[in-house]
Amino acid sequence: MKILTQIIVLTLFFSPQFNLAQIKDSKLDLYSEKKMKKAQVIGMQLGYLKKDGKTWIGSYGEANSETGQKVNDSTLFMIASCSKPITALAILKLYNDGKLDLDLDINTYLPFKITNPHSPEKSITARMLLSHTSSIKDNWEILDPLYTIDSGGDSPIALLDFISDYFLKNGEYYDRNENFFNEQPSKYWEYSNMGYALLGLLIEQVSKKSFSVYMEEDIFEPLEMNHSYWFLKDILTENIARPHSLPENKNESIKVLKHYGFPDFPDGQLRTTVKDYLKFIQLILNNGKIKDKQFIDKEIIELFYTVQYPEINKYQAISWNYNEFENFLYYVLMRRLPSHTGGDPGVATVVTYDPKNKIAAVVFMNSPPVTFKGGKILYLDLPKKLLKESKK
Template sequence: MISCNSTPLDQYIIDKKNQAGIIGIQAGYVGPDGNEWHGSYGFRNYKTGEVVNDSTLFMIASSAKPVTALAILKLHDEGKLNLDDDINRYIPFSVVNPHNPSNFITFRMLLSHTSTIQDNWEVLDPLYTIEEGGDSPLALSDFVQDYLTISGDYYNPKKNFYKETPGQYWSYSNMGYALLGYAVEEISGLSFSEYMNQEIFEPLGMMNSYWFLSNIPHQNIARPHQLPDEEDKDITPKMLPHYGYPGFPDGQLRTTTKDYLKFVKLIVDGGRINGNQFISEDLIKQYHTIQYPSVHQYQAISFNYNEFEDWMYYLFMRRLPSHTGGDPGVASVVSFDPEQKTAAIVFVNSPPNTLIGEKTFYLDLPRRLLNEAAK
């Protein structure tokens, strides 16, 4: 079912969008019987007035991580790796926490943010092509090696690794997912983008999902916008160029709610596509299974039961496996209920920057969508 902006749900989303000052938005849900709904509202470009439609691509930032994780789970399912293997068995250079060199890093640790690989934003921030726009000129393989090995240009043992022992300490790691993307390349013999297209997107029917701007065959892409601060005299949103960064498997995916719903349906339907088993049900359950309970009581593979990190949020919302994403000018939120087999997703091209806006985006919209899905 596709929205035509005429239902109570459409009007609710439009009202909330206007209240929060959001420029463009896509939203969707999956119901327990497999039914889907998605709607598109607002502008993909504030200045030109070009509107968002159901084919408009949104950059979803870290909500791409669960999609990247699916590649690793699929390779495990095919016997090409084991989640508890040392990552160094599959890549041509050695990745070691210099503070704990005798403790190896596994795929499961990377997937659950317990690898002790740290995001050094003094390195990562300047590598965004936010000024010039376009994809990053740095190859994933070169970037990962330069960041994680002693001879690398970006290596810093104090700032690139935590002092704690791998598997015994939790801290969110974008670079962990960049390393996973590189491992996919080494194991499959394909570029990460090629592997995802052939082995994930095509089988799932995600035919409007892309990792690189250079691969997108159309211009229907939601432009990133930064909303003005409340005290800012300039009330016009700032438009940003379409940009990229070298560790792209951690968040550079541009997709639609229509496509992403196919991915979350795979999860809530136990790894099946149209009734056929695409990946084992036991593996797909890892998305909502706590991985290291003694280290982090809420962290599953990619998804986190405490994603919103605000006790007040959970006064109004059930604690569900969720993922959010945020990069300059873009934001996303995904929540699913493994018991009811429902899911909700929201993408925007203008991250909320007020308490009302954040409540609208992270609480009101997902809650309403999940309630609608369960009807």
């Protein structure tokens, strides 16, 4: 079990001297640190994956600006919505194993019935949830106050309870107009965090395991992602990047936030390292194989980055999006690739990869840039540079 592995390797793995990078590149270190300082962010971990499977990882700045704790290659980062592709992988694994059908009504698997009240006769499917076409709406008047920013720690609300309270008519958080779009499922695209929270419950119901246990036993352990966690309570190390809120004007100061959680955690609460995340990307680029073993069928992995409803959104694949940066200028300067970004209080992340050339780039920050220059560095300069270096 992972807990025993943690105890055995904890001292070594989380030592600042423990270097996970396979490739040394002092010029790229200088470039990355310079860009981090120009973006005015607190700490950063980033890396790339080459076609031959080798990786480069760089870590810079502070995990905690109050204590001066430095970021190293073993520092865990909360990655916000870059968690979604890993939740999607779990659904695809259940599909691969014949336990879930992407195109069946989700109520086939749920303990209660969920429909859009504006079109109750239309089924919602896992494929729709995966591609943000389910017509499920994020009600931020409900979701924002449930972040444990003030108290810190994991949310005390169980996933099943939260889902039922959000989607069922007698639920505490139910609102037919704010929780659902008027459009029919599969006929409208809108990014949906709650759709991915619902996928988390599907994973629990189909696997007969809690979400975090299924992810640990059936996803993280086979991929050797030994330093990836959904809940703070499961983390034994203090080597976790604290989220930071940067000042937007000179009269404000940097705020070091508590480690927090939220009840819709399958959509964005993963804490992991760039090294672990690149193992997940390598699975995709290796056509579903772990070393020489087929973990998930090649056809299903290819489905992962295939646009699902081109008549609705020509860029949206399963979780990944080919227009993730939503800036036309960026796509003049670099190719459209399956990508994902993440943003939460004190968190900013980017993942992009090239299935054809089998390369990838990952950037984790513990403070979202607040300037245009900072945003350009995060979403264009660093991913573009990493992908270029990964081709060498």
